[in-house]
Amino acid sequence: MFVKWLRENKVASGFMVIIRLYLGYEWLTAGWGKITGGFDASGFLKGAIGKATGEHPAVQSWWAQFLEGFALPNVDLFNFLVPWGEFLVGIALILGAFTTFAALMGAAMNFAFMFSGTTSTNPQMVLLTIFILVAGYNAGKWGLDRYIIPFIRNKMAKKQKVNHPQMKTA
Template sequence: MNSQEIRLRSTVAGFTVEGQLHTLSVWFILALRLMMGIAFLQSGVDKVLSGSFSAAGYLQNAPQANGSPLAGLFTTMGSSQLFLDFVNVAVPWGEALIGLALLVGAFTRLAAFWGAFMMLLFYFGNWDVAHGYINGDFAYMLVFLSVAAFGAGRVLGLDPRIEAYKIGDEPLIERYPWLRYLLG
């Protein structure tokens, strides 16, 4: 094996795939994390600073107008004042915090999971299959999942420092192995 390549192998549901990553891949993994971090931080901060973000019109109108298969679910969400109050805070602050976490590489997998979840909702809310089922929202969802899968927070991020933080004489990640699902 070339010293410039990393071998990967994974089996899911009985199917095995193998491949090689070039060591330059780490720069693209970092670029994806930073790109999504900047995009989400900017979007969230813009909404927070505007002080007037409301998801009501979007939830009650956009999915129905574009023929989303989940239009009824979006209408139900948009007709609940309690849910709207939650979403009107969760979307702007969620975007800002996801963006910040990705930029600094802290709790990267957790941030990427919620980013992918938001993009899945945006995918169905912004439903437009005129040019196929793959659109920007779907592509961004896959970028978030890639950031999580590659453990992008370990590339010039804070996640390795958080993992190595010692409680007594034991690194945090060894004491609480489940944190591997949130960090990285």
């Protein structure tokens, strides 16, 4: 019942705008701060790797191995992806453009930060993001998705008709 309400109700869509704007602002400002502030992930990555030791490690060994074996040697890639990923997720959420995809990418970043032993606002952001993901199209209905999603659906339907002319539409 709650899922149906999130996906179909106009009031729920309005609540999603508030959540989108909050999360979008958080991502946008975090990304912009990194873009303009000379971001370097190497210290964060080394700190996360260091949290994988001891009696009660905050970082699981499999994640620390990923950070040490892939992320740290490719820190320049992460120095680009993290700030621009945060910034673009923020813009997309604020504008309501490709909302569910942007929310999913934001959640993936939140989980990566939590896997690295950082709590901060990440759990709160994941929880709010779940509402956007469950709401689906309704989360971006008061945004650019109102125009983007029907356009894409129309293009896909036309392409399907061209590829399968024997299929009849109702």
